[in-house]
Amino acid sequence: MKNIILFTLLFVSNVFSQKKITITTTLKSPITDALLIVNNSPKYITDSLGSVTIKEVDLNSSILIRHVKYKLKTFDNITNQDTLFLEEKLEELKDIEIIASSKSKKKTESLFPKISSKNILPENFGKSSSISSSMEIALYFPNEKKQSNIIQRLKIYTNDYKVLENLETKKANKRRNAKFSPIQVNFYTVDSIYEVPNEKIFKKNFIVSCQIDDDYAILELSEEEEFEFPTNGIFVTIKNLSEEDYQTLGFDYPPGITTIGVSKDNKIIPYFRYLHEGETALWKKYDYMIKRQNTYKVGIEFKN
Known part of the structure; x- marks a missing residue:
C-alpha cells in the first residue's frame, strides 16, 4: 500500500513539474519546429501541433524562440502562459521594385x-x-x-x-x-x-x-x-x-x-x-x- 501511495505521489509530482505550451502565429496557427533556447542553451523543439512540454525549472527562465519564418522573440517568464505568439517576417517594401506600374522582386545577391x-x-x-x-x-x-x-x-x-x-x-x-x-x-x-x-x-x-x-x-x-x-x-x-x-x-x-x-x-x-x-x-x-x-x-x- 505504501508503495502504491509513493508511486502515486511521484507520478503527480512529475506531472506538475512540467507544463505544456503552444507556440502559434498571431492568427493562432501552430508553429512546427520552433527552437526554444533556455538561458543560451537549446532545450526544446515544438511538435507538429506547435506544442512543447517545458520543465517547471525553465518556466521562469529567459527563453528565446527562433524559427526561420518568424521574428525572434524572448520571453522572460511564462509560468502563467499557455500560448506564446510569434510574428511572421514580412518582406520589406524596398525589396519590391516597381517598374511601369508592375511589381517584380529584385534578384537577391x-x-x-x-x-x-x-x-x-x-x-x-x-x-x-x-x-x-x-x-x-x-x-x-x-x-x-x-x-x-x-x-x-x-x-x-x-x-x-x-x-x-x-x-x-x-x-x-x-x-x-x-x-x-x-x-x-x-x-x-x-x-x-x-x-x-x-x-x-x-x-x-x-x-x-x-x-x-x-x-x-x-x-x-x-x-x-x-x-x-x-x-x-x-x-x-x-x-x-x-x-x-x-x-x-x-x-x-x-x-x-x-x-x-x-x-x-x-x-x-x-x-x-x-x-x-x-x-x-x-x-x-x-x-x-x-x-x-x-x-x-x-x-x-x-x-x-
Missing part, C-alpha cells in the same frame, strides 16, 4: 562557392557526413568587389548520410533525418596578418536547422543583427551541438554538411580547428579538402 563544371565526386561527397564533433569548420568569404553590402542571411546545405559500420562487409547504415538536426553557426572577422578567423561578430552562436521540404538550414539575421560585409572578407563558422544537447532536443545524430566540387579559381576556402584546444586553438587551412577541390555548400545572401 549572394555569394556561394563556385561549383566546378565537372562536379563529379566520390560516393558520400555531395552527401557528406557530419563534421567531426572534435572540430569546428570555417569558410572564408572574400569581398573581392569591395562593396559595402549588408549581410542578411546565411544558408548551409545539409543532408542525411551513410556511416560505414563494418570494414570487412562494407555494411553502411544511413543516418535518416539527420539533415534536420541543428548546428551552431557564427561569423568571424579576418585576421589582417595571418588571414584566419580573428574575433566573433556575435558573442553567442546561432543555432539553426533545416526545415521540412528544404535542403538547407537558414540563418535570417534581424535588422539589429545585420552588418556590413567587411572589405577584407568574413569567416562563417560551423560546429555541432554537444551530444547532450542533441539528446535533449530528440536528435540522434548531427547533420551532414553538403560537400561540392569547386573550380580551381574558387576563393571560398575551408579552414578548421580542434575544439579540445579551446578558443585559442590555431585555425588551419583544410588542405585535405582544398587539394581535392572540395568545399562545403554554404553561402551568404545580401540585403537588396
Whole structure:
C-alpha cells in the first residue's frame, strides 16, 4: 500500500513539474519546429501541433524562440502562459521594385562557392557526413568587389548520410533525418596578418536547422543583427551541438554538411580547428579538402 501511495505521489509530482505550451502565429496557427533556447542553451523543439512540454525549472527562465519564418522573440517568464505568439517576417517594401506600374522582386545577391563544371565526386561527397564533433569548420568569404553590402542571411546545405559500420562487409547504415538536426553557426572577422578567423561578430552562436521540404538550414539575421560585409572578407563558422544537447532536443545524430566540387579559381576556402584546444586553438587551412577541390555548400545572401 505504501508503495502504491509513493508511486502515486511521484507520478503527480512529475506531472506538475512540467507544463505544456503552444507556440502559434498571431492568427493562432501552430508553429512546427520552433527552437526554444533556455538561458543560451537549446532545450526544446515544438511538435507538429506547435506544442512543447517545458520543465517547471525553465518556466521562469529567459527563453528565446527562433524559427526561420518568424521574428525572434524572448520571453522572460511564462509560468502563467499557455500560448506564446510569434510574428511572421514580412518582406520589406524596398525589396519590391516597381517598374511601369508592375511589381517584380529584385534578384537577391549572394555569394556561394563556385561549383566546378565537372562536379563529379566520390560516393558520400555531395552527401557528406557530419563534421567531426572534435572540430569546428570555417569558410572564408572574400569581398573581392569591395562593396559595402549588408549581410542578411546565411544558408548551409545539409543532408542525411551513410556511416560505414563494418570494414570487412562494407555494411553502411544511413543516418535518416539527420539533415534536420541543428548546428551552431557564427561569423568571424579576418585576421589582417595571418588571414584566419580573428574575433566573433556575435558573442553567442546561432543555432539553426533545416526545415521540412528544404535542403538547407537558414540563418535570417534581424535588422539589429545585420552588418556590413567587411572589405577584407568574413569567416562563417560551423560546429555541432554537444551530444547532450542533441539528446535533449530528440536528435540522434548531427547533420551532414553538403560537400561540392569547386573550380580551381574558387576563393571560398575551408579552414578548421580542434575544439579540445579551446578558443585559442590555431585555425588551419583544410588542405585535405582544398587539394581535392572540395568545399562545403554554404553561402551568404545580401540585403537588396
